[in-house]
Amino acid sequence: MFKPIKQKRVYEEIVEQIRQLIAEGALKPGDRLISERELADRLQVSRASIREAFSALDMFGILESKPGEGTFIREVPQDSIIKPLALIFMLYKDSNFEVMEVRAILEGESAALAAKRSTAEDIEKIGGILDKMEQDVLSGSIGEVSDAQFHLAIAEAADNKVLARLMNTVSDLIVETMRYSRQRMFLTPGNKEKLLSQHKEIFNAIKSREPDTARKVMINHLNFVINEITHFEEEREEQENGNT
Incomplete structure (x- = not known):
């Protein structure tokens, strides 16, 4: 589902991939993302880049982190x-x-x-x-x-x-x-x-x-x-x- 990152601004490419997957319906509100480690391995990037991307997506209201549970696609309030x-x-x-x-x-x-x-x-x-x-x-x-x-x-x-x-x-x-x-x-x-x-x-x-x-x-x-x-x-x- 995810593709290796080859661009210099790594976190932006991660953000774009996740946004695209949401737009296509591959990721839906309430879905739990795979762990930082597994996502970093699949995208062939550092965990620091994953955290930076998650932080940006959280700021945009797209992701939310639940302690002890993981990171989820946020339900958009009406x-x-x-x-x-x-x-x-x-x-x-x-x-x-x-x-x-x-x-x-x-x-x-x-x-x-x-x-x-x-x-x-x-x-x-x-x-x-x-x-x-x-x-x-x-x-x-x-x-x-x-x-x-x-x-x-x-x-x-x-x-x-x-x-x-x-x-x-x-x-x-x-x-x-x-x-x-x-x-x-x-x-x-x-x-x-x-x-x-x-x-x-x-x-x-x-x-x-x-x-x-x-x-x-x-x-x-x-x-x-x-x-x-x-x-x-x-x-x-x-x-x-x-x-x-």
């Missing part, structure tokens, strides 16, 4: 991935269009995965939220909370822990962007009905186990929102310029 991504969402929370574009990328795949992986309980939950959304809108509410819950439930039904955590972490921001978009969109006659219809299409595609259709209707829905908000902002800008 928060180490989620928190930086969530921070990016929060830093650009005023860029509603860009947030919506990122959502279209994430949620298109989320809907497709939900169509493949959702359980009967997931379908029931999403359907119940959709009913609540319809009731909210018909009663005069803009329904941004139930709208956010609908999209979060789909992310959970996708059965991808990283995606679900990311969506839940930025859920408050999602509610904000939905409040912003719905307040403006509902000023146009017929948009309430269009949005409800689009959510029903998404739900039906997931329920029918049609991943390509689910992806398409989700992306179409979010692009519709982007286009409507863009049109609203352009009209508002024209009116403001006309009044000056």
Whole structure:
């Protein structure tokens, strides 16, 4: 599995081999590495070079040493991935269009995965939220909370822990962007009905186990929102310029 080292910067070559083996799946999180002595023999390097490489990999969070047990490939905590991504969402929370574009990328795949992986309980939950959304809108509410819950439930039904955590972490921001978009969109006659219809299409595609259709209707829905908000902002800008 390992190859003899022939380069001058020995520890860097060791680091690269281990990183490559992880990338290829030959080494997985939780795997225990062979001993320093055995690894040094296989790579034909000194144990000092092995220790230097291990130290670098430990600093990068790739390896961890457990006293009396050995050196292991580290399990990467989900928060180490989620928190930086969530921070990016929060830093650009005023860029509603860009947030919506990122959502279209994430949620298109989320809907497709939900169509493949959702359980009967997931379908029931999403359907119940959709009913609540319809009731909210018909009663005069803009329904941004139930709208956010609908999209979060789909992310959970996708059965991808990283995606679900990311969506839940930025859920408050999602509610904000939905409040912003719905307040403006509902000023146009017929948009309430269009949005409800689009959510029903998404739900039906997931329920029918049609991943390509689910992806398409989700992306179409979010692009519709982007286009409507863009049109609203352009009209508002024209009116403001006309009044000056």
